[in-house]
Amino acid sequence: MKIFKQFKFNILAKITIVFFSILLFGCKKENTIEATTPLLNNSNIYQDSAFKLLLSDIQELSATVSNSNSDKNINQNDFELIYKKAVTENDIESKNEISRIMGFSDYPLFWETRKRILSNIVLLNEKYNLKKLSTTEIKGLINNVLANKNPFNISNIDKKTFMFDSGCQEIYKDCLDQATATYAVEQVGCVGFGALGWTIVGGALFVACEAAANYHLYINDRTCRTNLKYCK
Numbered sequence: 044m045k046i047f048k049q050f051k052f053n054i055l056a057k058i059t060i061v062f063f064s065i066l067l068f069g070c071k072k073e074n075t076i077e078a079t080t081p082l083l084n085n086s087n088i089y090q091d092s093a094f095k096l097l098l099s100d101i102q103e104l105s106a107t108v109s110n111s112n113s114d115k116n117i118n119q120n121d122f123e124l125i126y127k128k129a130v131t132e133n134d135i136e137s138k139n140e141i142s143r144i145m146g147f148s149d150y151p152l153f154w155e156t157r158k159r160i161l162s163n164i165v166l167l168n169e170k171y172n173l174k175k176l177s178t179t180e181i182k183g184l185i186n187n188v189l190a191n192k193n194p195f196n197i198s199n200i201d202k203k204t205f206m207f208d209s210g211c212q213e214i215y216k217d218c219l220d221q222a223t224a225t226y227a228v229e230q231v232g233c234v235g236f237g238a239l240g241w242t243i244v245g246g247a248l249f250v251a252c253e254a255a256a257n258y259h260l261y262i263n264d265r266t267c268r269t270n271l272k273y274c275k
Contacts, residue, residue: 088171089188097163097227098188100156104145105223109264111146119258126254131247145261164234174235178228185224211274215267222263229256 088094122144129137142150168174173181233252 088167088184091167091170093163093166093170097160097167098185098223100160100163101223101227101230102189104153104156104160105219105226105260105264107146108261109146109219109222109268111265117144119255122258122261123251123254126257127250130250130253141257145257160230161234164231168231168234173231178232181231182224182228185227186220189220189223211271214274215271218267218270219264222260222267225263226256226260229259 122141125137125140125144128134129141138154139150142153145153147153164173176184230253233249233256
């Protein structure tokens with residue numbers, strides 16, 4: 044009888060463990076789905092004016108960097124020091140230097156574009172909960188739009204390259220698309236550090252992150268242009 048009771052207890056214990064395991068797994072699964080579904084299954088974001096403006100600004104920024112005729116080379120540490128001084132001290136000379144590096148002849152235009160990009164990321168997070176998405180999902184979201192767009196403005200690129208090899212045009216577009224998507228993902232992540240976003244972290248970390256994101260765009264887009272130059 045004692046053995047029978049112990050047997051019943053063991054069976055009951057196992058059933059209880061299995062039950063709570065399933066319940067816990069179900070909760071985790073539900074939370075995971077809830078974290079991503081609102082955005083991934085909601086096509087409204089593709090029609091959202093803030094999302095369209097965000098992509099337009101980032102594409103314009105990317106194309107400007109790539110089309111820049113500047114031969115200035117700068118390492119990441121120097122770029123970040125200038126960028127931080129421009130943002131934290133509002134130093135006009137540093138702001139103009141960053142604009143030149145990024146290919147802008149109209150210096151305030153870079154900073155106006157940067158302001159819109161950050162504002163729209165904050166707005167889109169409030170509406171679509173971007174912070175719940177992984178970097179892969181955000182990049183996929185951006186690439187879904189870029190894949191269906193025409194190539195960037197190539198007015199400042201040697202058009203003979205495209206006349207002789209249309210494959211070069213496609214390679215160039217793909218390269219800029221990847222640079223654009225990477226920049227968008229990094230900027231979303233930077234906003235999440237707190238200065239304009241959804242966590243409590245000092246502004247210095249945000250500025251450092253943003254400086255790195257812009258430097259990566261600078262390097263990636265110039266690489267795209269260099270690859271195009273030698274495309275056969």
